[in-house]
Amino acid sequence: MTYTLGIDIGTFESKGVLVETATGAIIAQSAHPHEMIVPRPGWAEHRPEEDWWGDTVQIVRALLAESGVAPGEIAAVAASAIGPCMLPVDADGAPLMNGVLYGVDTRSEKEIADLNAEIGEDRVLETCGNALTSQSVGPKILWLKRTHPEIFEKTARILTSTSFITHRLTGEYVIDHYTAANFSPLYDVGKLGWSNALTDGIVPLEMLPNLMWSTEIAGHVTAEAAGQTGLAEGTPVLPGTIDAAAEAVSVGVRHPGDMMMMYGSTIFIIQVTDAPVRDPR
Incomplete structure (x- = not known):
């Protein structure tokens, strides 16, 4: 018998579950709280080492201990997490600042306005499939570049929450396509890839994680990660995805017409359609 282990990083709490791979039967569960840091009005942050990786380590060890x-x-192993977030890391994968959270963080309003003026809202919607909002990572990267050039100069990669956890587990820099689609205006939904076609003034594309599908193997647990978590070295790790997408799949939202409403620190409504729907709202 084999088992599958999942981690979810939420706004105020991280959770984990260990299930039988064949049946989905829950063997063990664990949770660990953390804080959302608000340095000033409109800003929302997490501490990646303590809140993302630290919670992961504690939860994995608790699941192994409880289940036997x-x-x-x-x-x-795979992680879902709040997203999209913006975290610059150095060449060793070490965080250079706190992780900037998803749409609850509105620090990049000026950058959103500037990018819309430069590119045009219609072009953004056509290429990216969604409008630029506080949920978009691209404007937050531009905010970092403008306001903290000393950090940007040291930045080797821009990660999100799942990317950071996967990197700590495997040493690989990856992101799933669903999460990447929230990096507007840097992701082309028609071509399913990173693109600087709309603007080349934000970030070199090589600083973004490698694109994968959530069902692919991102890498395997390293010896270092095994020592910290208790997982076996070489355990396959998947790229994971945004929490709302993972929850939609878990409750059976898979066919056109299926819909889910997720209640948490924020509310998400996800519906499967049989064709793309581009709506500025």
């Missing part, structure tokens, strides 16, 4: 499952019996 041998680490070698775990077939795969």
Whole structure:
């Protein structure tokens, strides 16, 4: 028998579950609270080492202890998390600042207005599939570049919450396509890839994580991560995705017409359609 381990990083709490791979039966659950840091009105942050990776380590160890499952019996690990977030890291993958959170953080309003004026709202919507809002990572990267050039100069990669956890587990820099689509205006939904076609003034594309689908293998648990978490070295790790997308799949939202409303620190409504819907709202 094998097991699958999942981690979810929320706004105020991280959760984990260990299930039987074949049946989905829950074997063990764990949770760990953390704070949302608000340095000033309109800003929202997490501490990536303590809140994202620290919670992951504690939860994995708790799941293994509670279940009695041998680490070698775990077939795969994946994380879902709040998203999209913006976290610059150096060449070693170390955070250079706190992680800037999703749409609850509105610090990039000026950058949104400037990018809309430069590109045009219609072009953004046509290429990216959604309008620029506080949920978009691109304007927050531009905010970093403008207001903290000393940090931007040291930045090797721009990650989000799931990317950071996956990197700490595997050493790889990856992001799933669903999460990447929130990096507007840097992701082309028609081509399913990173693009600087709309603007080349934000970030070199090589600083963004490698694109993957959530069902692919991002890498394997390293010896260092195994020592910290208790997982077996070599355990497959998937790229994960945004929490709302993971929850939609978990409750059966898979076919056109299926819809889910998720209640949390924010509310998400997700519906499957049989064709793309581009709406500025």
